Amino acid sequence: MLSINQPSAPLVGAIEKSPKISLIGTLAMLVEAPGDFDLIQQGRIWALADAAASWPNVREAVIGVTNVMLVFEQPPVDIGMLGASIVEQWHRLPGRKANGKVIEIPVIYGGELGFDLPAVAKHTGLPAREVIRIHSEGDYTVCAVASSPGFGYLHGLDPRIHMPRKSVPSLNMRAGSVTIGGMQTGVAALSSPNGWNAIGWASVTMFDPQREQPSLMMPGDRVRFRIDRIEL
Numbered sequence: 001m002l003s004i005n006q007p008s009a010p011l012v013g014a015i016e017k018s019p020k021i022s023l024i025g026t027l028a029m030l031v032e033a034p035g036d037f038d039l040i041q042q043g044r045i046w047a048l049a050d051a052a053a054s055w056p057n058v059r060e061a062v063i064g065v066t067n068v069m070l071v072f073e074q075p076p077v078d079i080g081m082l083g084a085s086i087v088e089q090w091h092r093l094p095g096r097k098a099n100g101k102v103i104e105i106p107v108i109y110g111g112e113l114g115f116d117l118p119a120v121a122k123h124t125g126l127p128a129r130e131v132i133r134i135h136s137e138g139d140y141t142v143c144a145v146a147s148s149p150g151f152g153y154l155h156g157l158d159p160r161i162h163m164p165r166k167s168v169p170s171l172n173m174r175a176g177s178v179t180i181g182g183m184q185t186g187v188a189a190l191s192s193p194n195g196w197n198a199i200g201w202a203s204v205t206m207f208d209p210q211r212e213q214p215s216l217m218m219p220g221d222r223v224r225f226r227i228d229r230i231e232l
Helices: 039-052 079-092 117-124 128-136
Strands: 020-024 028-032 058-064 067-072 102-110 140-145 152-155 170-173 177-181 184-187 192-194 197-201 222-231
Touching (some): 028 079, 039 079, 039 140, 102 177, 117 128, 117 197, 128 197
Antiparallel strands (some): 020 028, 028 067, 058 067, 140 152, 140 222, 170 192, 177 184, 177 197
16 A cells, blocks of 8 residues: 655645545555544545545545545546545535434343353443443444445444453354444444454344345444343
8 A cells, every 4th residue: 555645746745634645556545534533534534435436537435434445447647636636625525414314223232142241341340231221322323334244333432331352253243243342333244253342132134235225324324222121
């Protein structure tokens, strides 16, 4: 991956708090938000992706957490000019707000499929029921859908229940597992190895290729978990 933040033509060099722009091969470019992560910066990523998706030669704008990858039809002719345009758009565009749909997800907390709940409780020093209460009362925003089809990275997890990802992943975590990984939470879209911590399970299909919109979650949606039942 080649950084283009220091081109021969003045791309953006001296502009404070401009995004970092890097080439990924000849057909992709990664734009990374500057500074610490927050929803304001993520909103600017969404806005830039919305704008770039209609640019000539841009096949796709893939949103990530604090970044967007632009995939091109053909290698860009003038990288410096394109980079300068991206930075100009970054500073000019108003950020998109989290104004998507509200998704309510009933969760069975704990039990056989929430097998990491005791470990989260131990790490946080909180009773398991308090971990559940805090998680279920949160108001979450979908920052990006990535990692696997339909998996939404959710921002808004209370710092009291942050939990590091596992050093050794679970080998076959079930689709629908409600998880915590670091400062984020999410719902596993596929049954697969997973390094996040399962605290419950939801009977919800996160990705269905037969639906008009295959992914249940989209960037800017809001998610609320509610307690279906608790198994301790």
